[in-house]
Amino acid sequence: MKRTADILIRGNSSLFNKICSQFEGRLDQLKLEPSGLQIVIDEEKREYQELMLMINREGIKYSITETREYTKKELKEAKFFHVGVFYPWEQDALKNAEFYGTKYVQDHHCEHCGKVQTSELKLDVKKIGKHHLIHIRPELIITEYAKEVIESSQLSGYEILPASDYKTRYDQKVYHLVIKSILPPFDNHVRCDPYEHYPASDCDICSLRGFPRSEFVYREEEVEKFQDFNLTFEYLNAYQNRLLIISTEVKEIFHNHKIKLLRPEPVRFI
Ligand SMILES: [Zn+2]
Ligand SMILES: [Zn+2]
Known part of the structure; x- marks a missing residue:
């Protein structure tokens, strides 16, 4: 099973700039939306742990949804x-x-x-x-x-x-x-x-x-x-x-x- 996190971070532009510079090029998607900073990341990747650690440590406001993809074998079993x-x-x-x-x-x-x-x-x-x-x-x-x-x-x-x-x-x-x-x-x-x-x-x-x-x-x-x-x-x-x-x-x-x-x-x- 592959888990992909879709994270929306709420905050101000200085927070967004900080995240962008720290994670630039290392996330599957990083996009500034009217509602916040949208991040898509494979949960197996080290960057996911790093980001969640930062979110928790700094008390950053966010919401998360997860997409799960199953292999044919997993579906069959x-x-x-x-x-x-x-x-x-x-x-x-x-x-x-x-x-x-x-x-x-x-x-x-x-x-x-x-x-x-x-x-x-x-x-x-x-x-x-x-x-x-x-x-x-x-x-x-x-x-x-x-x-x-x-x-x-x-x-x-x-x-x-x-x-x-x-x-x-x-x-x-x-x-x-x-x-x-x-x-x-x-x-x-x-x-x-x-x-x-x-x-x-x-x-x-x-x-x-x-x-x-x-x-x-x-x-x-x-x-x-x-x-x-x-x-x-x-x-x-x-x-x-x-x-x-x-x-x-x-x-x-x-x-x-x-x-x-x-x-x-x-x-x-x-
Ligand atoms: Zn009841
Ligand atoms: Zn009752």
């Missing part, structure tokens, strides 16, 4: 993958399942783990378009085609429930894919940027961790708890959802049947 799911409401995130009339009750104070669905899932079915698997906060929806694909394979960790269009237009049959397997908490090697305006420990049952900045890592001895379909224990990313982790078998079946999964990345066991 992976047993589980974290995957993204197409989200048609990206520009309209307030339109969640509840907005379309799905009923929930609050079984305890937590707005994440304390929410229990009490009606059939309702949504605007037209939003699915040509996709076979989509996400509507906080649920997953599949088409009849995807339901047949899943049910004709021996897969574990899920349940399929009916779902319907909120205007009962019945132009397409859809189902609610309920993931029953919730994984144990991930290992603390997983790096997360915590939510800025949200206390990390607002609930003693679930875990609101923020934005994952590394691959998902679990303990080797926990691999037997993984099923074909799983959700992370943690609630993550901008929409504070549990994220999907699937077996290689699901990934291959979906690939062979053209059911699209986004940005698959191997889960690491240590």
Whole structure:
């Protein structure tokens, strides 16, 4: 695996000049952007350590994202993958399942783990378009085609429930894919940027961790708890959802049947 860091340094021009003169020609990319000094660097390189040391020592303000590239061998040997799911409401995130009339009750104070669905899932079915698997906060929806694909394979960790269009237009049959397997908490090697305006420990049952900045890592001895379909224990990313982790078998079946999964990345066991 190759890790490349994309670092944005904030500060004034004298700081930028200092970094530029110290690292000139030794980084993969060094560019002055309106938002700060942008640096791209292979994490294996000595300069990465040197830069991070300087950042920490001098208390320089920065943000970092990491790109990870896997070899063919690593991809072939992976047993589980974290995957993204197409989200048609990206520009309209307030339109969640509840907005379309799905009923929930609050079984305890937590707005994440304390929410229990009490009606059939309702949504605007037209939003699915040509996709076979989509996400509507906080649920997953599949088409009849995807339901047949899943049910004709021996897969574990899920349940399929009916779902319907909120205007009962019945132009397409859809189902609610309920993931029953919730994984144990991930290992603390997983790096997360915590939510800025949200206390990390607002609930003693679930875990609101923020934005994952590394691959998902679990303990080797926990691999037997993984099923074909799983959700992370943690609630993550901008929409504070549990994220999907699937077996290689699901990934291959979906690939062979053209059911699209986004940005698959191997889960690491240590
Ligand atoms: Zn709670
Ligand atoms: Zn909770």
